[in-house]
Amino acid sequence: MKTFCSVWLLLSVVELSPAPPASQEPPLACRGAADPAPPQPETAEDMASTGDLEPTHYPARRAAQVALHYLNTHHGSPFRVFGLQQVHKASAEDVEAGGRKYKLDFSVTDWASGSAGPALRCSADVLFPRTERHSAPDVKLRCEALQQINRTAQEEEAFYQKHITPDSAVSARDIPDSYGNMSEEMQPFWRLARVAASFIMLRESSENTEFNMAQVASVTQQESSEEQLMLEFVVLLHDLPSQEIVQWKLLASWSPDRGVRVLQTEWQPRCPHATKPPN
Amino acid sequence: MRVYLAVFALLAAVHCEELLNGDQVLRIHVESEDHIQALKELEEDVDSVLDFWTHGFSTERPIDIRVPHTSLSAVKDFLKKNNVPFTVMINNVQELLDRETAEMVSNAKMERSTKSFNFAAYHDLETLYSFMDTLVASHPNLITKVHIGNSYENRPMYALKFSTGGVSRPAIWVDAGIHSREWVTQASAAWIANQIASNYGVDPSVTSLLGQMDIYLMIVTNPDGYVFTHTDNRMWRKTRSVNSGSSCRGVDPNRNWDAGFGGPGASKDPCSESYHGPYANSEVEVKNVVDLIMGHGNFKSFISIHSYSQLLMYPYGYTCTDIPDKSELHSVGTAAIKELTSLYNTIYQVGSICKIIYQASGGSIDWTYNIGIKYSFAFELRDTGYYGFLLPANQIIPTAEETWLGLKYIMEYVRNHPY
Numbered sequence: 001m002k003t004f005c006s007v008w009l010l011l012s013v014v015e016l017s018p019a020p021p022a023s024q025e026p027p028l029a030c031r032g033a034a035d036p037a038p039p040q041p042e043t044a045e046d047m048a049s050t051g052d053l054e055p056t057h058y059p060a061r062r063a064a065q066v067a068l069h070y071l072n073t074h075h076g077s078p079f080r081v082f083g084l085q086q087v088h089k090a091s092a093e094d095v096e097a098g099g100r101k102y103k104l105d106f107s108v109t110d111w112a113s114g115s116a117g118p119a120l121r122c123s124a125d126v127l128f129p130r131t132e133r134h135s136a137p138d139v140k141l142r143c144e145a146l147q148q149i150n151r152t153a154q155e156e157e158a159f160y161q162k163h164i165t166p167d168s169a170v171s172a173r174d175i176p177d178s179y180g181n182m183s184e185e186m187q188p189f190w191r192l193a194r195v196a197a198s199f200i201m202l203r204e205s206s207e208n209t210e211f212n213m214a215q216v217a218s219v220t221q222q223e224s225s226e227e228q229l230m231l232e233f234v235v236l237l238h239d240l241p242s243q244e245i246v247q248w249k250l251l252a253s254w255s256p257d258r259g260v261r262v263l264q265t266e267w268q269p270r271c272p273h274a275t276k277p278p279n
Numbered sequence: 280m281r282v283y284l285a286v287f288a289l290l291a292a293v294h295c296e297e298l299l300n301g302d303q304v305l306r307i308h309v310e311s312e313d314h315i316q317a318l319k320e321l322e323e324d325v326d327s328v329l330d331f332w333t334h335g336f337s338t339e340r341p342i343d344i345r346v347p348h349t350s351l352s353a354v355k356d357f358l359k360k361n362n363v364p365f366t367v368m369i370n371n372v373q374e375l376l377d378r379e380t381a382e383m384v385s386n387a388k389m390e391r392s393t394k395s396f397n398f399a400a401y402h403d404l405e406t407l408y409s410f411m412d413t414l415v416a417s418h419p420n421l422i423t424k425v426h427i428g429n430s431y432e433n434r435p436m437y438a439l440k441f442s443t444g445g446v447s448r449p450a451i452w453v454d455a456g457i458h459s460r461e462w463v464t465q466a467s468a469a470w471i472a473n474q475i476a477s478n479y480g481v482d483p484s485v486t487s488l489l490g491q492m493d494i495y496l497m498i499v500t501n502p503d504g505y506v507f508t509h510t511d512n513r514m515w516r517k518t519r520s521v522n523s524g525s526s527c528r529g530v531d532p533n534r535n536w537d538a539g540f541g542g543p544g545a546s547k548d549p550c551s552e553s554y555h556g557p558y559a560n561s562e563v564e565v566k567n568v569v570d571l572i573m574g575h576g577n578f579k580s581f582i583s584i585h586s587y588s589q590l591l592m593y594p595y596g597y598t599c600t601d602i603p604d605k606s607e608l609h610s611v612g613t614a615a616i617k618e619l620t621s622l623y624n625t626i627y628q629v630g631s632i633c634k635i636i637y638q639a640s641g642g643s644i645d646w647t648y649n650i651g652i653k654y655s656f657a658f659e660l661r662d663t664g665y666y667g668f669l670l671p672a673n674q675i676i677p678t679a680e681e682t683w684l685g686l687k688y689i690m691e692y693v694r695n696h697p698y
Contacts, residue, residue, distance in 0.1 A: 054630075054634070056628040056629075056635060057630060057634045057635055058634070058635060058636055083663065083664070083665060084663070085626075086626070111665050176669045176671070177669075178401075178508075178513045178669065179401050179671070179672055180669045180670050180671030180672060180674075181671065181672075182671075212664035212667055213664075213667075214514065214667050214668060214669070215513075215514075215669060236514065238664075238668070240588070240636065240637065241637040242546075242552065242553060243516060243531070243552040243553050244551070244552050245514045245552070
């Protein structure tokens with residue numbers, strides 16, 4: 001049984017190579033559903049935005065957010081999600097094979113402590129490929145003192161022990177709720193969802209998108225496997241340029257040792273008239 | 280507090296039987312030494328039940344005396360006999376007291392209900408509308424509710440007009456909630472409405488501003504959408520109009536204005552969140568505001584409040600070409616943000632819509648700028664994406680407080696730079 005599970009897990013991991021949402025046709029009942037993040041036509045300004053970029057303008061900020069998603073996939077946890085504090089310097093250049101590479105100098109904070117918290121200085125190269133079918137950006141990231149940040153090992157261990165037991169069966173909807181309320185108990189699950197969603201946001205990003213996680217529609221704990229917490233999330237992502245809300249279902253695993261892994265993702269088409277996510 | 284004490288005292292006085300029914304207050308116009316003598320006689324009468332409201336007699340000013348009902352004819356006869364001129368200032372003291380008490384009780388109640396409106400919570404449309412009525416009722420000389428038209432689903436659209444008089448004074452427009460899911464904007468606007476009302480007569484800057492200009496504040500600019508976010512879909516952004524030939528409803532009300540309409544940064548797909556609609560001003564919600572602005576003809580500033588991203592922006596959105604007034608608007612924005620940040624250290628960025636957030640056509644402040652309303656701005660309030668639209672209610676007041684500082688700066692600047 002264990003070997004079967006391992007093999008299945010392995011196969012699932014392999015499946016992580018994403019099928020872009022465009023390849024999944026919406027069911028007939030949802031004809032006319034908007035594509036997530038339709039690309040915007042380039043303006044004359046885009047052409048000119050090579051060389052030094054204004055750090056407060058969107059081209060630099062979008063690239064920095066992509067670097068943030070990358071950072072969170074590697075270093076996010078139920079007790080740590082990073083947020084962008086400020087872009088200090090940015091530049092962009094076209095590269096061979098038709099992509100654009102951004103060089104960034106920026107600061108991040110542990111989002112939970114807000115902009116008041118200690119900031120980490122980071123630098124990143126973010127390469128957006130220009131291919132016919134969308135492919136994920138490539139990120140090279142360096143943050144100073146990453147290893148020295150306040151380790152949340154104790155909280156992680158306690159959280160892990162509490163929920164790895166066979167009788168733990170967490171299930172919740174709408175985190176936070178319409179009023180922004182999120183219970184203390186749900187916060188680590190929200191952060192896990194945010195980190196797992198970062199895998200998707202990273203993969204789906206382009207120069208024409210700027211993703212955030214708008215809400216966790218649901219979290220359902222699955223049977224633990226290989227000593228990993230297994231969680232099925234439905235998340236709502238918000239893309240700023242198109243203002244679309246995009247719904248994804250995903251299966252993620254976590255443990256203090258292995259961090260967050262995303263095993264399966266599935267884009268959920270938005271029926272125009274459906275107002276609640278389909279179960 | 281003083282109001283409560285006064286009401287209590289009055290109620291206590293009044294409750295101890297109606298002692299003052301039929302009593303009158305006479306105003307004596309003293310003209311000579313003889314008159315003064317007569318009055319002194321009256322006053323020194325030990326058994327006198329006369330209640331002198333003025334002490335010290337002189338010909339310089341009138342003397343007021345409350346005369347109990349039973350002594351009225353005797354006193355009036357005395358005054359006539361001594362040729363002391365008088366007038367009846369208060370015809371029935373009890374009646375006046377009753378009226379004043381009723382007014383004070385009612386005011387206290389209204390004050391309590393605006394005080395009891397929970398600004399640190401998100402409310403439904405009915406509650407917000409009822410708050411508007413309460414605010415207007417407790418500041419009848421400052422605020423009127425302007426019915427600017429109805430929404431697609433026939434809900435009334437109201438703007439609060441803050442005015443100390445004049446005719447078509449230069450005015451400032453502020454709207455919130457044009458995108459219904461941006462709940463912190465309607466909530467902040469309610470707080471700001473109350474703040475302006477409370478500050479008038481107290482804060483010299485607000486008082487001077489309202490001495491010269493009017494403020495129009497629209498708390499819920501998209502009522503149909505707002506209701507829908509409560510009943511069906513918290514993430515609804517657009518209006519709720521029916522799109523012919525599509526099962527998708529709604530038009531993005533901030534892509535529907537006549538500025539670069541239909542250009543890049545808006546969608547022609549009715550199912551899209553940024554669908555611009557069949558033509559400019561197709562949405563009645565937009566048309567109502569356009570009609571008011573055009574009909575008024577004297578707006579000097581137009582400020583639209585959105586969330587989230589923590590930005591203060593000026594035109595254009597439909598093109599990244601700089602406006603002629605870019606330099607001035609950028610420095611006004613920068614100074615406004617400095618005020619905002621000073622309160623809780625919330626970091627905002629300043630820039631044109633097109634450069635700082637995205638190219639977007641058919642936006643409101645582009646249209647207002649192009650018709651000559653120079654000081655056109657758009658806010659994106661808290662946060663930067665952590666909670667996004669679902670900002671916790673405990674952040675409403677801090678958000679409103681800091682936003683008010685930025686808004687106030689812009690308004691003061693507009694007042695100081697007439698054009």
